[in-house]
Amino acid sequence: MNESASGSGAHIRQINRADRLKAWSRHHRQLFRSTLITLLNQPGALLITWLVIGIALSLPILLSLALREISEADTRQVIQPAMSVYLSVPSESETAQALLQSLRASSAVGEVRLITEQAALMEFSSLAGFGDVLNAFSENPLPGIIEVVPNERDGAGIKLLAQQIAGQDGVDQVSFDAAWLERLSAILGILERVLYALGVLFSGAVIFTIGNTLRLTIENQRAEIEITKLFGGSDSFVQRPFIYRGFWLGFGGALLAFLIIQASLMYLSGPVERLAQSYRSNFALEALDFGESIGLFALGALLGILGSWVSVWRYLKQIQPK
Amino acid sequence: MLVFDHVSKRYPNGYDALSDVSLSVDAGEFVFLTGPSGAGKSTLLKLINGVERSSQGQVHIAGQNITRLPARKIPTLRQSIGVVFQNHQLLFDRRVYDNVALPLLIAGMKPTDIGRRVRAALSKVGLTGREDDWPETLSGGEQQRVGIARAVVHRPPILLADEPTGNLDPDLSREIMSLFLQFSQLGVTVLIATHDLELVEAMPARRVQLQDGRMIAR
Numbered sequence: 001m002n003e004s005a006s007g008s009g010a011h012i013r014q015i016n017r018a019d020r021l022k023a024w025s026r027h028h029r030q031l032f033r034s035t036l037i038t039l040l041n042q043p044g045a046l047l048i049t050w051l052v053i054g055i056a057l058s059l060p061i062l063l064s065l066a067l068r069e070i071s072e073a074d075t076r077q078v079i080q081p082a083m084s085v086y087l088s089v090p091s092e093s094e095t096a097q098a099l100l101q102s103l104r105a106s107s108a109v110g111e112v113r114l115i116t117e118q119a120a121l122m123e124f125s126s127l128a129g130f131g132d133v134l135n136a137f138s139e140n141p142l143p144g145i146i147e148v149v150p151n152e153r154d155g156a157g158i159k160l161l162a163q164q165i166a167g168q169d170g171v172d173q174v175s176f177d178a179a180w181l182e183r184l185s186a187i188l189g190i191l192e193r194v195l196y197a198l199g200v201l202f203s204g205a206v207i208f209t210i211g212n213t214l215r216l217t218i219e220n221q222r223a224e225i226e227i228t229k230l231f232g233g234s235d236s237f238v239q240r241p242f243i244y245r246g247f248w249l250g251f252g253g254a255l256l257a258f259l260i261i262q263a264s265l266m267y268l269s270g271p272v273e274r275l276a277q278s279y280r281s282n283f284a285l286e287a288l289d290f291g292e293s294i295g296l297f298a299l300g301a302l303l304g305i306l307g308s309w310v311s312v313w314r315y316l317k318q319i320q321p322k
Numbered sequence: 323m324l325v326f327d328h329v330s331k332r333y334p335n336g337y338d339a340l341s342d343v344s345l346s347v348d349a350g351e352f353v354f355l356t357g358p359s360g361a362g363k364s365t366l367l368k369l370i371n372g373v374e375r376s377s378q379g380q381v382h383i384a385g386q387n388i389t390r391l392p393a394r395k396i397p398t399l400r401q402s403i404g405v406v407f408q409n410h411q412l413l414f415d416r417r418v419y420d421n422v423a424l425p426l427l428i429a430g431m432k433p434t435d436i437g438r439r440v441r442a443a444l445s446k447v448g449l450t451g452r453e454d455d456w457p458e459t460l461s462g463g464e465q466q467r468v469g470i471a472r473a474v475v476h477r478p479p480i481l482l483a484d485e486p487t488g489n490l491d492p493d494l495s496r497e498i499m500s501l502f503l504q505f506s507q508l509g510v511t512v513l514i515a516t517h518d519l520e521l522v523e524a525m526p527a528r529r530v531q532l533q534d535g536r537m538i539a540r
Contacts, residue, residue, distance in 0.1 A: 023430020030433075224413050230371070231425045231476075232401030234394070321373055 027240060035244035046252070049213050053253025056206050057300060058260040060199040061288075065261070067191055069286065082111070082147040083158070085165055088172040091116045091144030095170035102168070103148060108161050111149035117142050143172060156182070206303045210249050211311025214242050218315060230321040235313075242312045243305055250304020254297045262287055323349040323480070323511045324370065329379035331365050331535075339365040341535045342379070347513065349479070352506035354522045355515040357532035363515035366532070367482045370513070371403045372396040384479065401429055404473030404510075408485035410465045412457040418444070418468050419453035425476040443475040444468075447501060463494040470498070474505060481505055483514045487521065495521055503527070 039046050085103075089095045091114060103112045115123075120142040125134050134141070148165065150158050158176065166174045218225065225238055265287050288296065324347040331340040340362045347353055355363045368374040369381050372388060380389045388399060404425070412421050419440055426436045444453055447467040457465055466486065473481060483502065487495035499514075499521060506512040516522060522529060531539040 020430065026432070027427075027430060223411070227411055227413065228424065228428065229397075230373070230400060230405055231428055231472075232397045232399070232403075233428045234397040237397070237428060 027237070031241055031244045035241055036248050039245060039248055046249075049209065049249055050252040050256045052209055053206050053249065053300065053303075054256025054260055056202045056209070057254055057257035057296070058264070060195060060202050061257065061296065062261055062264055063191075063198065064195050065265070065286070065288075067188065067195060070188065082113075082149045083162055083165070083174055083176040085146040085148055085174050086172040087144040087146065087170055089144075089170040093170070096144060096146075099168055099170050100146060103146065103165070108151055108157075109148055110151045111147075113147040115145040115147060117144050120145060203299075203303055206250065206253065206300075207307035207310065210246050210304050210307030213249060214245060214308055214312050215315060217245065218242065218312065218319070222319060225316065225319050226321045229319070235317055239308075239312060239316050242316070243308050246304040246306075246308025246312075247301050248304070250300040250302065250307065251297060252300075253304070254300025257300065258288065258293060258296055323347055323351070323384060324513075325380075325382040326366075326369075327380040327382070329369065329376045329381060331362075331369065331374060332377045338535050340369075340376075343532075343535075343537050344379075345530060345537065347511060349511055350506055350509045352503060352512045352525075352527040353514070354525070354527055354529045355513060355532060356517065356519060356522055356529055358517060360534075361532040362535040363517075363532055364484050365535075367484055367513065367515055370480070370482060371400050371405060397428075401425070401476065402478050402480060404476070404478040404481040406466075406469050406473045406481070406483035406486045408488040410469035412465055412468055412472075414457050416457075417453065418449070418455050418457060418460070421457065421468055422453070422472045422475050424472060425478075429476055439475055440471075443471040446474070447471045463490055463497070466490060466494075466498060467501070470501060474510070479509075479511060481510050481512045483512070485516055486514060487516065487518060492521070496524070499525055 103109050117140050121140050124130050150161050152158050162174045326343050326345040329343045332338050422440045423436050447470050502512050
């Protein structure tokens, strides 16, 4: 105070724009750290909040990861088993080779694989119990098979393709389960919608969790808020720490969600791979890539800021010094 | 510095806290507001820092009419006013340093400047070296002096105090009052509401007496 009041005498303080901007960004930088430190001072409460947010975020994301893998093109044989085209002619015959060529050239067809009679026999006899059955035949009773993976995704289109192939020379019959496919794509459609709804609901849950946590904090800091306002702290100055708290709660929650997701994928990967192998598929649950992880963190932070904003602003405005 | 022009304040419940108060205070003046409790002393102070608004009449501060000041401009007004309370209103979960630094944080000052200012303010009120103490470890008089340090640390041109010695013994009260007097000698306009007439008599200061919301002596 020694050098003080004499100079600042008789005028209402005026601060220029540049200084105010500097002070504003300094306050932000300082809050970025101090709010995290304050939160970390109560590790138990913080961890529980983070866990709740983490679980709420990870559930819809895990579901969407599973759904994405299931419906992704390169793994579709898991649920869209290749059509089996049974040949009426030997697989070395010109008719069969021509059929193979035309299927490979077709734009409706993604992948084509010829299983010769011998290959079919070997595969069949390797299955337990069938070896003896086949030994009863003097010659190979199995026909050659062309496995066709259609590009078409929906059941009706695949049905049409199957009919076209069935009409070609050298084809005995085409087998695939059309009804199952149709049902499955319908189920996938429903699942996708359920997923969107879940995403919205769980995001709402995150926003309300953060909002509620912050409201409790505000109630505990009522005296501090009143004093701050009495000494000229604006509504946004008072709100700023809570925005940063919201940010950290959301961001930390997303970090936990990330860990929960990776752990779940590791836990599931064994059984899923075994299932996929039985479908001769390289289907695997893929972890979040770099961009998606960043997206998850951004989503958490955004929900935190949003949760703070919607629940805190009006509440803080109501607190006025008496 | 401060002008009240026929100011009345009626609270929403119909209670008339102030009736037709006209008052002018110069910069650097030291003024006691006296009167029994309920006379309107606190209300008068609250009209200055925008906690309450007048029902009638105009309030001017440093030439600015604050009677109908929009809510978003109230913070700027308050940043130029220091306030001391009867129960000092310190934040007990913060150290002395952080309590005193609050107005400077609000003003957006650099951390290095804040440290310098806080220590200067604490030395002014005789609490040098106590910045790391917790408020609850201080005596009542010391707590009040921390409250005063907080009220002047940002060098406001106006200092308001509502019963600042209400909880203190006579010796401590005189000590606190002489602190306020020093600030007014440095150019700060000081308004102190008190019902401690003995103390007021002993001080060479202007006296404004209120009774039932009316001024009966100025």
